[in-house]
Amino acid sequence: MNPDKTVVQPRELWLLAATFFVAVAGLIYELIAATISSYLLGDSIRQFSFVIGVFLTSMGFGAWLSRFVSNALTGFVRAQIALGIIGGFCAPLLFMTYAFFGVVGLPLYSALILIGVLSGMEIPLIARVLKDLGATSFRFENVLTADYIGALAASLLFPLLIIPHLSLMAASLVFGCLNLMVAGISVWLFRNEFRIGTWIFLGTALLASFAALIASEKLVSVVDANLFEDDVILTERTQYQTITVTRFQDRTRLFLNHSIQFDTLDEYRYHEALVHPAMASATNRTNILILGGGDGMAAREVLRYDDVESVTLVDLDPRVTQLFRDNPQLSALNSNALNDPRVTVINQDAWQFASQDQGQYEMIILDLPDPKSLALSKLYSIEFYSILTERLSANGVIVTQAGSPLFAREAFWSIAATLENARNPIAPGQGLTIQPYHTYVPSFGQWGFIIARNTPLMKPVPQFPDNLQFMTSDVWNAAQVFSADTNEVDVDLNSIRDHRLIDYYEAGWNFWFR
Template sequence: MPSTQSSSTSSNFPSPSVNRSKSRILKISLFATGLAGIVAEYVLSTLATYFLGDSVFQWTMIVSLMLFSMGLGSRLSSFFQKDLLQKFILVEFTLSILCGFSALLAYLASGYTLYTGLIIYGLCMSIGLLIGLEIPLVIRVNDTFESLRINVASVMEKDYFGSLLGGIFFAFVGLPYLGLTYTPFVLAFVNFTVAIVLLLMLWQYLSAFNRKLLGSIGGAVGAVLLSGLIFAKPIILFGEQQRYRDKVVFEQQSRYQKIVLTQWKNDYWLYINGNQQLSTVDEVLYHEPLVHPAMTLAPNPKQVLVLGGGDGCAVREILKYPSVEDITLVDLDPAMTDLGKENSVLLNLNDSALYHPKVSIYNQDAYTFLEQTSQYFDVVIIDLPDPKSVDLNRLYTEEFYRLAYRHLRERGVFITQAGSPYFATRAFRCIDKTVAAAGFQTARLHNQIVTMGEWGWILGVKSSTTVNVKSQLQQLTFNHVSTQWLNQEAMQMMTTFGKNIYGLPLDSVEVNQIHNPVLYQYYLKGNWDWY
């Protein structure tokens, strides 16, 4: 039965020889574009997380905005009355450019403007709008070949199946191996190939003018994509460099995070997702307080667990204790531990500590490791990034600390980095309260780190009897171990906080739990609530 849709599309196929093979090509095309569409969402969500932070919020907003924009695109498709397949080809050419250059535009924008988010969200809505045009256009074109019942089901099926493959590709190939430099261009060439295949299928039915027009557009898009692919790496490096004050000497987008190493004169800075982790200028001011109070307070430490710390500096300090027999280091990202073992800067900094026969490295989620291991430890040292997202927040919860408590021997010592007690006071107090809620007897530590500002740690002791942990720390001497800065006088200073300048009592914060993830919200707000 003739319809507006079928008559409008049939002009593209006047020949009666059109058959199921053309329908099959259309659906294969939609399978490919479904793959590209879902990966585009993931690329933009990863970019937003890297540049703007708070992964849960960014992924939620990017996916939601893209779905909303797809709805707008679907609505917009209803205004197209004829030459639908040609319009679909133009959509694919446009998507090729937007997807391919999404990361390059975000990196360039970050170097010259504070409004990188507007660029990313603008790309999100533009790409979503175009993706929303695809499915309705293909359904209407395919109406020529199949009944409505079969048409809609088969078209949607191919799009969703493509999305599954896209997710697998992004998780296991795109992000870990191609990174944000080349993954967008894979999407671009998927859309470009779809457009070219359909253009060739349609070629004999086009007028001379449309052949020339679409052929010229295709040639221009192909040339632009090839140029972008060739110059992608230097452009990304240029944009990355604009984000850092010093020269970028190493950068890698792993499956989990962006790792950057910068250099100024003879010193180096390590960044993860744009946040400084250490500097060769003063890393001992961080790692000595992280390691030595816990190691010295523990009686005869033999088995030590380090969660995080893939740079190897904490392990370097632990190896100074002759009593230590085994050091278990658990870091989620193999790219980070590989850097600690292979990069000349970190190798020199950590004294090749990760190669020591006492050290065992596990690239595993810290929470999962504690759930599954049957080992017991004398000291647990947590050297993880700040809890600025829900996924990191999980590693600062009461449940996580209870797992650590369970795997400590009696009189075992636990310590975690806890951010800044002065710039994120509520977050610091929350960690203190949460560690205590897990059963530890706690003490707070802090130190001024030149390149990072005031930093803090929470130390806990597992003991069946009441102990004054702060008093014990103040009495520690470090004559038995080689330190560059730490001594008894430093411990007196590190355990003293003075008056509470913000007037923030401990009961003003909640215990951080998996079902009540308050810590990352405290951290993101910092002390702005009280200024």
């Protein structure tokens, strides 16, 4: 019996290992592309769907093209080198083109198609190389098994290790180096099949990729310097988002996933409008719940009231609350509110907290990001609002930021209608009483809010605290008046079954700004 037919040979074992590694790299490139597109283009569900569809279709085309590769081994190595270069530099390219030219779609899908085609060629070529080696002990199912296990490994690595510890640029370059190392080991094991030119080209690509990886933090700084108008004083990638803080002289801005959250030049307008009309009209302010607002600005405004005894602030990302609690420059912006003994910070998903918590609150303040995705849209749904009403005391008040009644008119009134129709535990079947209002915040434009409660709203003019910079009785009265182009329109309620709010939100902002 020929021992080569019964004993696993190093080259055969390596090709199965290579299948695993290239599967990991391929899926990581796909996830990076989808993540970047959702950051820069918005609507994560749509972007992930488009990226997956284009990538899988390209893989199918690549598998078909592999039949025209005359030398399977050479074709596999060249595909790995090309993937190492294109896949590795994909994220830097996308961020650079967006930062300098404002372009995302063309480079994104061009790179994605190339990566998909090259990835689709890998399995057929590896199977052919194994067949050429006479590796009868390795059936095609073994190759597919290694490929699927690699995909599982990538899907676990991306959220658990890569996103929390690497920037998207660095991650792209790391897995580009992985493809190049797969090519390098393959060339070494089959060194009689390759000429010196392959070694030189591969070595050059590896050196360039390693150099770019080492300089990836500088690349991130260059991109940030062009994405943001001011100096970037902090940028971090957490498990949940990218946090960026910029500063120009005494002006500080916070961006989450490149979307502005506040500007110290005018944030007082937003936070005073969000908090004080509801707080000043409440009959009891003992126990307050804030969902979102990890920067502590809403908590700062709540703590202006001496009768507040307890504030529970729930924000998903622990790094945001840590920064605005422990960083002296950032905690000063919220008057050290997150270190106040009356404030309890809980880092948890708002839906999970509301579903599990058994507390009762006189005030619930929703300082949440705009409903750009399913994960955020559900926090503006009738189901979520109905959960919150169970946490509300009999005379309690809910207030939420609701986007722009000008730029996203239908979205604003959908939130209003949804909140109005939420379950009322005090008067079943009647819904809630709401008060929509709006004001101008230069960083955002015309911005809207909605107050809701189980019982009819109090009409007397609320008494606001002294020393506010913006909110007065006159401002409050004017805020309740809507112009003809921002007034109420017929819209559907937002539910977790259909997420109509996302459509309204995207349509409105796209009409004005794209």
